[in-house]
Amino acid sequence: MTLWWAIAAVCLGCYALKLAGLAAPRQVLDHPAVRRFAELVPVALLSALIAVQTFTADGALAFDLARTAGLVAAVVALVLRAPFLVVLIAAAATTGVVRLFLG
């Protein structure tokens, strides 16, 4: 039940955030600091998510060879300019195969 509350909060909050931008007074965006913050925040948060989801487990730093190999495969696919879906499939397939053979 508690998880449902978190989901409800995220659904309502995300919608409110989207609407706030469309409905806000225009001059807010003209502030250079706001523009800059908008550009930078997702980069920091998404990088943090990549690091945490790849290199931690149960609240501690953890090296998982299969997951790391999958992320490396994603990097290779991105360097080769592969389409979005190909990047995801390459990552999942690599992690799956490495885990199958190395446990």
Added chain:
Amino acid sequence: MERTTYRSAAIRDGLGVGLAVGLSGVAFGAAAITAGLSVPQACVLSLLAFTGASQFALTGAVGAGGDLVAAASGALLLGGRNTLYGLRLADLLGVRGPRRLVVAHGVIDETTAVALAQPSPESSRTGFVTTFATLYVTWNITTLAGALGTSALGDPGMLGLDVVGPATFLAILWPRLAGSGELRLLAAAGAGIALLATPFLPPGVPVLLSAFAVLVVMAR
């Protein structure tokens, strides 16, 4: 003539992006079930939150056994960029009244990217609507498929589905990192802060803490 060309180009862009990204809803459905959400919970998030990074962030933190308040805060902080997209799109789309309530739900990374890439306001609107409609339908169908499929599979770790979340974020970030040394520095700092904080703070909080890296970069 030119106007028609612009519009059909916008429709093509919208369909392409909407289908490609929409299909990765399979990854979200899988990630949600892996994290311990139920199939209805995964579907409600895709229907009502409808912003991929926030959805992945919530399920990722829940999967890590995180505090739910921190998990939801992280998801909302990521959702904050849609506010900034909305500010940018308000002029371009020129929507007023009740229609704004519907359009608002579609203000996300992909619709903004397609709308801003078009050469005229009219084709921007076409691009936005096409991307929104295609992505919304695809994302929700594939979320359901991914969630049901993963529930049936048992151990999603065997298929390597646990790497799909991080790989998705990396693919979203990649074009921006490739173009800017400053953003690469920021990304490294954000990742470093989160990893260093992980042993000491409840799950979800280290990701929020990484936002401090932004202040450091902005203060330079």
